[in-house]
Every structure is written in structure tokens, then in C-alpha cells.
Amino acid sequence: MPMPVKDWNFETSNRLLWEHRKLMHDGLQAKAERDFSKLNSDQKYAYTVIIDSVLNDTGKVFFLNDPAGTGKMFVYNTIVAKIRSEGQIVVMVASSGIASLLLTGDRTAHSTFKIPFDVMDDTVCGFKKNSNHAELFRKTKLIVWDEVPMQHRFCIEAVDRSLQDIMENNKPFGGITVVLGGDFKQTLPVVPKGTREQIVGASLRNLNLWSQVEVLSLVKNMRLDSSDPENIKFAEYLIKVYFLIKSFIQFDFINFFNKLYILILYFQVGTNPEEKVQVPENFTRCKDAMELISKVYPDLNVKEKLTQQYLEERSILSARNDDVSALNGSTINLFLGELYEFLAADKVIEEDIEVENRGNQIASENLNSLDLPSLPRFNLQLKIGCPIMLLRNLQPRDGLCNGTRLMVVSCGTRVIEAKILNGSHAGDLVFIPRISLIPTVTETPFPMARRQFPVRLAFAMIINKSQGQSVRYVGIDLRNPVFSHGQLYVAFSRCTSSDRISVLLPNDNDNTTTNVVYPEVLL
Known part of the structure; x- marks a missing residue:
């Protein structure tokens, strides 16, 4: 038999490095060049400064401010294809499981960085200097971390602290270029029974190295079809939901006094965390839960239509777990089968072993x-x-x-x-x-x-769980209004078109619902 020409023991000694090297192939350079030509001006600027930091080893930390539908995933993939085509390792993670499925590698931040579940202000990650994880990070040129605003800031600080230790470098994240992505208009870290102050204190805006983060912004909504006037109007409506000001877009930004008036009005309204907003007229209004289910999941009694694509492109969202359980229970009863x-x-x-028969109590x-x-x-x-x-x-x-x-x-x-x-x-x-x-x-x-x-x-899910994914048909149960920052914005922005959204409001409702925004966390 012929002798092996490769040192396979060296190639496979670190499973994590081997997995990332498998992501490098010959077609990446052509893919990066092809995708770069499709980027708009904001996306090209973000691409250029991030690539420059990686290739020159400047170790900058960026925050890619990417409202829903602005094409952040396309930018991520273009940047990563370029870096991997150069033979460099890129670690891509997300804060939630659903968001991680859209990334190459399908990894959450907790599983990749070994972040403990209960984090404190001095927590470190669960890998050692001589571990396979440490070796992987020493060879990493870029870290992309998506949906960071929904992560507790202690998690990011724990990763920063651990990378500085294994890299023996006091620069942020040990000198590795890091791209933190997300949207502060969407949901914030979940603090059980936490007050507004505790939730804001846990957000990324209070990160101890936020002053060293360079903010890059994507503006143009690529998800909504710009040729459709209704979709353009819906994109503007999402901005109004963000700012809590229904007439915000109608002001003239050129005039200085109008600018000043908008600023004063914004802070006057923004100090109130709850504001009623009008639900767009082109949303389908449902009378009860059964009608909402039938709008989102039509033909549940037709077996031929219950395909993978049918389920993949539909979802019902609600703010409370009890409502989600009730909707799922009603839908499974309509579903065909045993x-x-x-x-x-x-x-x-x-x-406590000293307490006898504790389980019997x-x-x-x-x-x-x-x-x-x-x-x-x-x-x-x-x-x-x-x-x-x-x-x-x-x-x-x-x-x-x-x-x-x-x-x-x-x-x-x-x-x-x-x-x-x-x-x-x-x-x-x-x-x-x-x-x-x-x-x-x-x-x-x-x-x-x-x-x-x-x-x-999973016929229905809570709004927080849906962050990071888009579907064609969305039903939103607002009988119990949203209760935390960004939930309404996330629910409305999950759909790829405004005419495929169905809403369920209380029977005595005047077509309005509560919106909750904490202005102090917004960029």
C-alpha cells in the first residue's frame, strides 16, 4: 500500500480547526467578488473598513447597526467569503439558536465561547489556555457575532476578558477584529422580573468598552420590494414604530428649526415608554383566534398541501407564553392525522439530604x-x-x-x-x-x-423567539399587548411583505395597540 503523503495526525488533532478549514474552498474568491458587486453604498463601506481591519491586523471592534431587512446577512457572507478565500479562519456565532441557523457553522455564542448560563460582571468563559478552543481563537482573524443587542452585556465582557487572557493582549478581544451585529430597536436581554433600569443596564449600550466600538449603519431596506408603494409605506411605518412619532417622516430635515423641533418632540414623547400606535390598514384584521389560524395556516385539512415549504414560511407570533400554548393547542386539533x-x-x-421525604411534600x-x-x-x-x-x-x-x-x-x-x-x-x-x-x-x-x-x-411562538428569522406569512396575536422594548417592531418586521400580515386585536379595540420603546438604548 502507498505511504500517506499528509500528516493526518496534525490535520485532525484539533477538531475545531478542522471544521473551520472545511469551510474554505476554491470558489470562495469568485463568490466574494460576485457578491461585492451587488452591495449598495452603505454595505460596501462596511465591507471595506472591516476587511481593512482584518488584513492589516488592527483589531478594531465594529457594531453593524442593521435594521430588519437591510441585508446584514448578505454583508456577513460576503465579508466571510473574502476572508476565508485568503485562507484565514472566521468564527461566526449568533445569540439565539434560530439566528445561528442562518450563519455558516450554525453555532450559538454560548456553545462556541463556552459562556456560563449564569453570568456575572467578572465571569470568564469555560475554556483553558491549552484547550482546542484557545488554539482556534489564536488562529482566528475575524469574529462575527449576530443579534448581540439581545445578549446580556456580561456575556460579551466575559468573551473579551477570556480572549485577552489567551492571546496575552490587552486590546479589546485580544486584538481580533470583531463585528457585533444587531438592531437596538429589537428586543433587549431578558432579565427575569427585571425593572426598566435593570434591562437597560444589561444592554450592549452599557458595555465597558462601548466607547471603543465603531458603529457602522445599514439604512436601505432590501427585504421589502421597493417597486411596491405599499411596501415602501410599510417600511416607513416601521420607522415610525421605532421613533414613536407618527408624523416624524413628514418634517423637513433641511430646516434647522424643524430639526430642533423634532429633537425636542422626540425626547418629550420618548420619555414615555408606552405609546399607542395605529395598525396599518392593509394588515388583515381577524375577529378571533380561529380566524387568525385559518389566515396563516389555510387548508390544514388538505394533506397534500402540508409540505415542508408550507410550514417553513408561516408562523403566528404572540407576546405571552400562555397565548402561544392556547394557539398551538387549537391548531393541532385542526391538523390532520393521528x-x-x-x-x-x-x-x-x-x-438537602438532612430533610427527609422532601419530595413527598x-x-x-x-x-x-x-x-x-x-x-x-x-x-x-x-x-x-x-x-x-x-x-x-x-x-x-x-x-x-x-x-x-x-x-x-x-x-x-x-x-x-x-x-x-x-x-x-x-x-x-x-x-x-x-x-x-x-x-x-x-x-x-x-x-x-x-x-x-x-x-x-411551533405553529405559534413568542415574539422574542422569532427574532432573527423572516417568513412569508405572519399572524400576530395582540389581544394581550406587548410589554417590553422592541417586541412590536420585531413582530411587524418578521414578514417580507406588509400585505401578508394578519393581526388579532381585542374586540373593543379602535385598531391601535401599545408600543414600548426605551429611547435611552437607541443609537
């Missing part, structure tokens, strides 16, 4: 009745072909992230076979086992575990 029921096994985790019926957002339901009801959402990071590199949407293919006693609906792994068949899940300490007054399939029905 109903499969999976019962979980709940138990209390005994922490809490009846199993009480545990079974708990419907916590981070856990699957005790009585999980599924049908073949229905959409589900994964609740844990099972295998991020294979597309199984927290938030991944899948379609059920078959149901077994110990495993569910499903097909991934979105991301670079769309269409892949995967198996989901039963696992033991533990809720966060803030959700229950006592530690417990639930053994169940880590999935929930």
Missing part, C-alpha cells in the same frame, strides 16, 4: 401541572407532519440548536424522527431523544427535573 401523546416523568431534585400532580417556558409540556401532543421547536442545544454543528424548527416525520416510544425546516441544514432528518431538563432557578421555587422530548409545538 394524535400521539407523550407523558413526562417529573421529580424534585433533593438538595410536593404532589406529582402539582409538578405535572407546571407549564414553564423553558420546559416541554408534561402532556406533549404531536401529529405526523406538525411543526415543532427544539428547546435545547442538542447538536449545534448539525443544526440542532435551541429554537430550531422541525417537522415531525415519525413518533416512537423513545425517539422522534423529524426534518429540519430552516437554516443550512434544512431538509436533514434527525432523531430527538427524551432527555432530563432542569428549569432555571427563577422559574420554580424548588429544583426539579422533567424527562421528556425537548420540543414544543
Whole structure:
């Protein structure tokens, strides 16, 4: 047999480096040049300054301010194709599982940087100087981190602290060029039972190195068809939702006094975090939940139409978990097929061994009745072909992230076979086992575990979970109005066209809804 010509032990000794080198291929240079010619002026400027920082090793930190539909993902991919065509390693991550599925590599920030779940102001990441992760980051030229404004600032500071340590460099992120992307108009970090001050304090704007971040902005909305007057009007409406001023766009910016008047009016209105906004007339108004379901999911009783594409391009959004559970329950009853029921096994985790029979103090019926957002339901009801959402990071590199949407293919006693609906792994068949899940300490007054399939029905989802994805048909349940910054903007901007949005408002409503904006976090 011929002798090997490569040192394969060296090539495969670090699995993480090997995975990133697999992303480099001969066609990247041509792809980068082709995509660069399609960029608009704002996108080209962002591309140029980021590439310049990487190639000259200046180690700058950028924030790409990218409102919904401005083509940030296209800019990311063009930049990454150029850097990888030069043989350099790029690490791409996102703050949420759904957003990570749109990136090459399908990784969340927590899984890539080993960020602890409970972060403090002095937290460091969970990798050591001599680990494979440290070796990967030493060879990394660019880090792209998408949807950062929804991440707690302690997470970014932990990564900065750890990279400075392993690189032995006091520059931000150890001298690696970093692109933080996102939109401050969208949802902020979730602080359980947190006040407005705590939520604002956890946002990226209060990052300890924010003064060293160079802000790049994308303005033109590429998602909405600019040839359609209704879509142009909808894009302007999204800006009004952002600024809380219904007549903001009508002022003349050339006149200095008008500028001053707008500024004063903005801060007068902006200090009030809640403002009623008019729902656009071209949105389809629904009378009840069943009509909303039928508008977004028509022909649920026609088996031939229930395809992967049908489920992929539809979603119902709501601000509250209870409303989402009710919508999913109503929709699964309309869905064709045999109903499969999976019962979980709940138990209390005994922490204090000196307390006898602690588990007996809490009846199993009480545990079974708990419907916590981070856990699957005790009585999980599924049908073949229905959409589900994964609740844990099972295998991020294979597309199984927290938030991944899948379609059920078959149901077994110990495993569910499903097909991934979105991301670079769309269409892949995967198996989901039963696992033991533990809720966060803030959700229950006592530690417990639930053994169940880590999935929930995904006909409807909460607005926060939908951030980072776009669909063709959106239904928005506003019977209970939004309650945190950016939720309304995220809900309205998930659809690629304004005439495919259906809304459900209270029966006695005058076609208005509450908008919540914290002006102090906006750029």
C-alpha cells in the first residue's frame, strides 16, 4: 500500500480547526467578488473598513447597526467569503439558536465561547489556555457575532476578558477584529422580573468598552420590494414604530428649526415608554383566534398541501407564553392525522439530604401541572407532519440548536424522527431523544427535573423567539399587548411583505395597540 503523503495526525488533532478549514474552498474568491458587486453604498463601506481591519491586523471592534431587512446577512457572507478565500479562519456565532441557523457553522455564542448560563460582571468563559478552543481563537482573524443587542452585556465582557487572557493582549478581544451585529430597536436581554433600569443596564449600550466600538449603519431596506408603494409605506411605518412619532417622516430635515423641533418632540414623547400606535390598514384584521389560524395556516385539512415549504414560511407570533400554548393547542386539533401523546416523568431534585421525604411534600400532580417556558409540556401532543421547536442545544454543528424548527416525520416510544425546516441544514432528518431538563432557578421555587422530548409545538411562538428569522406569512396575536422594548417592531418586521400580515386585536379595540420603546438604548 502507498505511504500517506499528509500528516493526518496534525490535520485532525484539533477538531475545531478542522471544521473551520472545511469551510474554505476554491470558489470562495469568485463568490466574494460576485457578491461585492451587488452591495449598495452603505454595505460596501462596511465591507471595506472591516476587511481593512482584518488584513492589516488592527483589531478594531465594529457594531453593524442593521435594521430588519437591510441585508446584514448578505454583508456577513460576503465579508466571510473574502476572508476565508485568503485562507484565514472566521468564527461566526449568533445569540439565539434560530439566528445561528442562518450563519455558516450554525453555532450559538454560548456553545462556541463556552459562556456560563449564569453570568456575572467578572465571569470568564469555560475554556483553558491549552484547550482546542484557545488554539482556534489564536488562529482566528475575524469574529462575527449576530443579534448581540439581545445578549446580556456580561456575556460579551466575559468573551473579551477570556480572549485577552489567551492571546496575552490587552486590546479589546485580544486584538481580533470583531463585528457585533444587531438592531437596538429589537428586543433587549431578558432579565427575569427585571425593572426598566435593570434591562437597560444589561444592554450592549452599557458595555465597558462601548466607547471603543465603531458603529457602522445599514439604512436601505432590501427585504421589502421597493417597486411596491405599499411596501415602501410599510417600511416607513416601521420607522415610525421605532421613533414613536407618527408624523416624524413628514418634517423637513433641511430646516434647522424643524430639526430642533423634532429633537425636542422626540425626547418629550420618548420619555414615555408606552405609546399607542395605529395598525396599518392593509394588515388583515381577524375577529378571533380561529380566524387568525385559518389566515396563516389555510387548508390544514388538505394533506397534500402540508409540505415542508408550507410550514417553513408561516408562523403566528404572540407576546405571552400562555397565548402561544392556547394557539398551538387549537391548531393541532385542526391538523390532520393521528394524535400521539407523550407523558413526562417529573421529580424534585433533593438538595438537602438532612430533610427527609422532601419530595413527598410536593404532589406529582402539582409538578405535572407546571407549564414553564423553558420546559416541554408534561402532556406533549404531536401529529405526523406538525411543526415543532427544539428547546435545547442538542447538536449545534448539525443544526440542532435551541429554537430550531422541525417537522415531525415519525413518533416512537423513545425517539422522534423529524426534518429540519430552516437554516443550512434544512431538509436533514434527525432523531430527538427524551432527555432530563432542569428549569432555571427563577422559574420554580424548588429544583426539579422533567424527562421528556425537548420540543414544543411551533405553529405559534413568542415574539422574542422569532427574532432573527423572516417568513412569508405572519399572524400576530395582540389581544394581550406587548410589554417590553422592541417586541412590536420585531413582530411587524418578521414578514417580507406588509400585505401578508394578519393581526388579532381585542374586540373593543379602535385598531391601535401599545408600543414600548426605551429611547435611552437607541443609537
